[in-house]
Each structure stands twice: as structure tokens, then as C-alpha cells.
Amino acid sequence: MQDAFIEERYNEIMMQVQRGANVQARVEQMNVGWRNYIMDAMGLDPETFQAAQGTLGLQTDDSSGLFLMADSVPPYSAMAFFDASGSGxxxxxxxxxxxCLLPSTAAGMKKALGPMYAEWKIFAKTNATKYATVEQMFDAFAMGNLDPTMAKAGRQVLAQAANDPLSNAFRDYANPNFQTTFVNDANQPFGLPSYTGTISNANKAIANGQSVDIDFSTNSMDTKSTSTIVSGGASGMYEIFFGGANGEYSASDEKASQSAFSIKGRIGSYATMPTQAAGWYNGSMVTHGYNAKDDFNVWDAESNSGDWYTFFNEKTGSLARRVSQIVLVTDLELTVTSEASYSQSEFEQIKTEAQFGVWPFFSAKASGTHTSSYQLNADGSLSYHYTLPKGKTAIWGVTVQPAPQ
Structure with missing residues (x-):
């Protein structure tokens, strides 16, 4: 009896896993289809355009949302879930x-510090942003770790390396002039690395944007994704009625995934805005490292921060891709319709579950940029009305450039 119960429970679990896999596969298809549709509608490059979902409400009084998007690390996917609290x-x-790189005077510093060189590298990694100059950082390290002879020899090496490109790159990286301070909703200041894509530039771009009518259906969507820069369906696990990456699917998700979806309406204005890192970023250093794969005269073999593959592996490298443009939209009214048949109780449950919207429009309520409403139609289908008024702007995606561009 007990064996029969265990077998029955096992079969139930396996069926749930399979249903989840089926929903995931369908949502990935829908993601690629929607991405390809808006790419064509907006005339975007199929090799570089990446659609975005998530906490993308763009405030109109500062550049923090734009800077967070510009500083995100684009995954290797056609559509990415963006979370401003993410650490990447x-x-x-x-x-x-x-x-991870060696300065031109690395051999001299290794000789000067001897067995303490590895400790110096660890200290430099964990304290890179705490000091205005490498010299100040070295003095702090020397005070508690080096004898006078070692400290003197190390300072002499640093003096010789004052104009080393890597030293200049460290100085720029830690320069507070290349950071921007913002204030959050709790009136607490926070800093972000600066980018050229500011709110002023976004407003100018969207004011001169183009309009487009939207008439999308999953019945006729194109699900091909052949780009070598962005590919695949999504960067995480998605539900249809909740914007998240928890990999769990409800009965409502399963029902919706088995039906067609349509998106109809109009975008009053869309535009792309270029964005580049401010002076804290040195592209020539990135090119220097990228072109020196497995060259340990350039890469520090003793570094515990990573190696060439950590940063430039095509699919997983943290510097393998960067955001080069942000795709902006405003003044839009769209209706998303799931053509499955829902009961009144299912409809009420979905309204409770879908706190952050319905695929593909997920956004945190705190953003305050859009309005939405739900409707159970006479034929049992469910519609989600998404409105973004003129003067409010949202991010719908980015264009991605590969390293070392």
C-alpha cells in the first residue's frame, strides 16, 4: 500500500515537472516571437537587439533608471529579465x-614585496574604490603589512609606474567625478557609475521618436533567433502572470500557455538612445586584455579575481557584452489578450497573482509610470490593458555590443 502511494506521488511530481517544462518552453517561444516582432516594427538590428522585461519604469526626474540599465550586464538571450537590485x-x-591585469612594472613589484605580493593583490582587489590613488591604497596596505624596507621598495616601483596605463585606469575607476549621486524614495543618497545616456538625452530622443501600430499574435509569430550576440528565449524562468524568475508555474500559467496570445494597440513614440560609460571606463584596457588571451605577461596568473574566460567567454563572460543603446517608448495603449477560456473565479485569481502585470509587460508598481486593468470578455478570454501616458517613459530593450567594442 505504501509503495503504491509513493509511486503515485512520484508520478504526480514528475507530471508537474513536465508541465513546468512545457510552460517554460512555450514562454521562451513567445519571448522570441515578441522580440522579433517589435524588432521588425521598430527597425532594430536582429544581431544586437535584446528585448527587456522587469523593473523598467523610468522616472522622469533623474537618470538613475537609465544608468542602472546601461550598467547591467546583458545575458546571452533574445529577451532579458532586468532587476535593478541585481548584482551583475x-x-x-x-x-x-x-x-586581473599586470602593470608594466609588475615584475618589479613582485621582487619588492616578495611573499607579500599575493597579499597586496588581494588588498588591492577588495579596496579598489576606497582610495583616490593607488599610492594611497599601497600606503594603507604597507602600514599594517610591510616592513620599512619592503614599503620603501614598493613605493619606488609605484613611482616608476605613475604613468602606467593600468595605474591611470585604476585612478579613473575610483574617481568620484565619474559617479553620480541620486536620492531614493526614503530620501537616502546612493551613487551610480555615470553614463552619457541621461534623462535629458532620453527626453530629446523620445520627443523626436516615431510611432507604430502593434498587431501581434502568437499564431503567426516568428520564433527564429540566429544572432551570435543574443540568442535563446530568456535569461531566466518566467511565469505568464507574474514577472519573476522563480521557475514555478500555476494552473493559470499552464492554461494560458496552451492558448494563443495577441497584443494590439499603438505606440505614440519610440526611440533609441546611445549610452556610453563615463571616464571611469577605459576601453583600450579592455581591448588590451581581450587581445591577450592566455598571455601571462598581461594577465596576472596569481589573481583570484578571474581570467580571460571569466570576462570574455562568449556566453558567460561578464564583459563579453555591453549595452550600447537603450530602446525607449512612451504614449502607448496596448491590450494583451489570452484566448483561453477562464471562469470568473480563475479571472479573480489571476488578477491577484498578476501584481506586476501580464506577459510580456512586467513592471514594479513602485515605478508609477503606467496604468493597467483586467477584463474578462464575453467569450471567456482575458484581456490586460496597458497604458503609458505621454510624458512617461519606459525601457523596452537595449542594443548589445560584443567585446571589445
Whole structure:
């Protein structure tokens, strides 16, 4: 009896796993189809355009949302879920990258510090942003770790390396002039690495944008994705009625995935805005490292921050891709319709579940940029009305450039 119960429970679990896999596969197809549709509608490059979902409400009074998007590390996917609280940032990746390179005077520093050289490298990695100059950082390290002879020899090497490209790159990386301070909703200041894609530039771009009518259906969508820069369906696991990456699917998700979806309406204005890292980023250093694969005269074999593959592996490298343009939209009204047949109770449950929207429009309520409403139609289908008024702007995607561009 007990064996029969265990077998029955096992079969139930396996069926749930299979249903989840089926929903995931369908959502990935839908993601690629929607990405390809808006790519064609907006005339975007199929090799570089990556659609975006997530906490993408763009505030109109500062550049923080734009800077967060510009500093995100684009995954290897046609559509990416963006979370402003995520830890994967280009700024952090670039800082780790600098700590993996050797200055032209590396041999001299190894000789000067002897067995303490490895400790110095660890200290430099963990304190790169705390000091205005490498010299100040070295003095702090020397005070508690080196004898006077070692400290003097190390300072002499640093003096010789004052104009070394890597030293200049570290100075720029830590320069507070290349950071921008913002204030959050709790009136607390926070800093972000600066980018050229500011709110002022976004407003100018969207004011001169183009309009487009939207008439998308999963029945006729194109699900091919052959780009060598962005490929695949999504960067995480997605539900249809909840914008997240938890990999769990409800009965409503399963029902919706088995039906067609349509998106109809109009975008009043869309535009792309270029964005580049400010002076904290040195592209020539990135090219220097990229072109020196497995060259340990350039890469520090003793570094614990990573190696060439950590940063430039095609699919997983943290500097393998960067955001080069941000795709902006405003003044839009769209209706997403799931053509499955829902009961009133299912409809009420979905309204409760879908706090952050319905595929493909997920956005945190705190963004305050859009309005939405749900409707159970006479034929049992479910419609989600998504409105973004003129003067409010959202991010719908980015264009991605590969390293070392």
C-alpha cells in the first residue's frame, strides 16, 4: 500500500515537472516571437537587439533608471529579465577585470614585496574604490603589512609606474567625478557609475521618436533567433502572470500557455538612445586584455579575481557584452489578450497573482509610470490593458555590443 502511494506521488511530481517544462518552453517561444516582432516594427538590428522585461519604469526626474540599465550586464538571450537590485553590473565586472591585469612594472613589484605580493593583490582587489590613488591604497596596505624596507621598495616601483596605463585606469575607476549621486524614495543618497545616456538625452530622443501600430499574435509569430550576440528565449524562468524568475508555474500559467496570445494597440513614440560609460571606463584596457588571451605577461596568473574566460567567454563572460543603446517608448495603449477560456473565479485569481502585470509587460508598481486593468470578455478570454501616458517613459530593450567594442 505504501509503495503504491509513493509511486503515485512520484508520478504526480514528475507530471508537474513536465508541465513546468512545457510552460517554460512555450514562454521562451513567445519571448522570441515578441522580440522579433517589435524588432521588425521598430527597425532594430536582429544581431544586437535584446528585448527587456522587469523593473523598467523610468522616472522622469533623474537618470538613475537609465544608468542602472546601461550598467547591467546583458545575458546571452533574445529577451532579458532586468532587476535593478541585481548584482551583475558592468562597473563591478570592470573593476575585477583591472585587478586581473599586470602593470608594466609588475615584475618589479613582485621582487619588492616578495611573499607579500599575493597579499597586496588581494588588498588591492577588495579596496579598489576606497582610495583616490593607488599610492594611497599601497600606503594603507604597507602600514599594517610591510616592513620599512619592503614599503620603501614598493613605493619606488609605484613611482616608476605613475604613468602606467593600468595605474591611470585604476585612478579613473575610483574617481568620484565619474559617479553620480541620486536620492531614493526614503530620501537616502546612493551613487551610480555615470553614463552619457541621461534623462535629458532620453527626453530629446523620445520627443523626436516615431510611432507604430502593434498587431501581434502568437499564431503567426516568428520564433527564429540566429544572432551570435543574443540568442535563446530568456535569461531566466518566467511565469505568464507574474514577472519573476522563480521557475514555478500555476494552473493559470499552464492554461494560458496552451492558448494563443495577441497584443494590439499603438505606440505614440519610440526611440533609441546611445549610452556610453563615463571616464571611469577605459576601453583600450579592455581591448588590451581581450587581445591577450592566455598571455601571462598581461594577465596576472596569481589573481583570484578571474581570467580571460571569466570576462570574455562568449556566453558567460561578464564583459563579453555591453549595452550600447537603450530602446525607449512612451504614449502607448496596448491590450494583451489570452484566448483561453477562464471562469470568473480563475479571472479573480489571476488578477491577484498578476501584481506586476501580464506577459510580456512586467513592471514594479513602485515605478508609477503606467496604468493597467483586467477584463474578462464575453467569450471567456482575458484581456490586460496597458497604458503609458505621454510624458512617461519606459525601457523596452537595449542594443548589445560584443567585446571589445
Amino acid at each position: 553590473t558592468r562597473y563591478n565586472a570592470y573593476g575585477s577585470f583591472l585587478n
